[in-house]
Amino acid sequence: MNIKKDITIYDLAQKLNLSTSTISRALNDNPIINKRTRKTVQETARELGYRHNTFASNLRKQKTNTIGVIVHELNSNFITSVLAGIEKVTTAAGYDLIIAHSSENHEKEVANALNFFHKRVDGVLASLSFTTHNLDHFTPFGERGVPVVFFDRVEENHDSTHVIIDNHKCGYQATKHLIEQGCKRIVLVTASLQRNVYEQRHSGYMDALRDNGIPYNKHLVLIKDLSEQCGIDAAMEIMHMDPMPDGAFITNDFTAAVCMHTLKENGLNIPGDIAVVGFNNDAIGKIVHPKLSTINYPGTDMGEVAARNLIGYLNGASELHQTKTIIVRSELIVRESSLRAESPVAVPATTGVL
Template identity: 40%
Template sequence: MKQQPGKQPATKKANANKDDVGKVTIYDIANRLKISASTVSRALQNNSLINKETRELVQQTADELGYVPNWIASSLRKKRSNIIGLIVPRTSMYFQSNAISGIQHEAHKHGFSVVIAQSGESVAMEKEVVQTLYSLRVDGLLAASSMFTTSYEHFNPFIKNNIPLVFFDRVPSGFDGFAVTGDDFKGGFLATEHLILQGCKNIAHFAGALTCNLYEKRLAGYKAALEKYKIPFNQDLLFVHNLTLDAGAEAAKKIFSEKIKIDGLFAANDSSAVAFIQEARKHKIDVPGKIKVVGYSNDLSSRIISPSLTTIEQSGYRMGEKAASTLVSIINKTEQIALNQQYVFDVELILRESTIGNQ
């Protein structure tokens, strides 16, 4: 039977101070409206068993009283929170922001909200946010590990308790569970081979921390292309840093000040490649006339820098969608997914002015 509200609905806004916010319960709303707590609960869930007038009145009263749903208690009752945890190194990274958009779109489509945490490329912070998201009882976790993460032991609370975990883009060494990545070896190979085919023989490489699977594989692709074309690998042309604009600029200054002979550069991200081009301009070194440059990610800066940057497209949005759909499928058990599934996205070389001029 549909229950009607009492005759004395609340008309004045509750004078709750900040300390009271969040402490209001469905029983307070029920007492105010002279209806049962179960009716309030159903009304707040927009249950069609409760008539529209009552649902609207309950919601209005909840707003006036400052009611905040206790979703942790609710998830304990339902054994489900409909919330996915997401850990990324930095939301400001172009690739990660694209991946986040894809994740949120896919998660929302299936009725999940996403709680996002940043590690800031800090292993200590990553460990902290893993514990926080575990304590929040998220239904599953998506993670792109920090550049310096060498093990996945701190993710064990999820693994040991059978809470779905999917890594994307960056995967800790030795992890053999669900992962969605790009073909970073191929990307490194394509970038370096392109430089070689453009006539480059002394090709520098800006790499990220080699504890990270991405940069290790991009370096391996770089070396494989050199080997294919019988160009010796030169350790002096390898620059390992954190791939920021500042780090890229410092590496470029070292190359120019020490007159290190290069005619090509493959940078493992676009930011450091852009920094190199900017520094080259200051030293009146022509790109691509004297040095040809390839980046990685196809972020916005690669299109607006002059000359525009040849780069590798790695499909951040689609990778985010795939990571989220994989996690949702595991949570919902909607399909049988083979254990140790590793999904690898193809990559594409995007040709621009930094290697081919105005052609």
């Protein structure tokens, strides 16, 4: 198989007997070149299969017009919605995206960051893996003036801009709602407390129990990976607890849906025997029966906010790290899975900037 070599502006110049500068200007539709010549050059370029060398052009400008996005997984409705929000903003601003995922692995996240650094991305948006224990791999970007904005899973003690929801308040509201429904023995199913999102939801859970006179019981906190199997395992553990919990706050909707399904298969009534609240407001929550109460986590909004801030840094509209913490609005949505008594449909959580 013969592979054709790329057509260059030198080939066009030779064919049309024009200077390379005239060819370049004509291809860029520069009005300094007369309309007829521009049309001839552009038509010839199309006929010969000329491709503009964006990479070389960007290197000359010291800009690649690309933004790197590091996420902890791709198989997630939440992450999909975040990426949709990011793409909407970056496309409008003229940037391309390179997306990488860490598979919840620190070493892979480090490799992704290094790859982005060598690809000379103009900025980075990142959500940390379960096992990430330091942010040293992002230091080279700061040293070169390349902005990094963290979202969702962040290291809040780090001097960086991050976009989050008020996870503590959401955890508090979900637990308080269950208490208001008459639950007194509430199990929390969550993930690694090393990550801010799960540690703060756990903290909110503890504070809601304390404020309502319910002792904290570490045996009612199940630390898992929030997978499908996790939902099954959590249901089996719940059923073997004595006494069995009468409420469950599960910090992922898919896991909550699987857990509810397993409980129902084993003869339990929801919310009669155990009331359940999930987290994220994924589409599955509206399909399962009973419909799942949840925390609305607006991924699209989070993606848009994170991308707008990054673009703001790149366009010089704001200084790097000028705004440290941006909190995106979230709310409790009450549906049948937790509703034992009269309750409002939604309780707004915090929105704003710290």
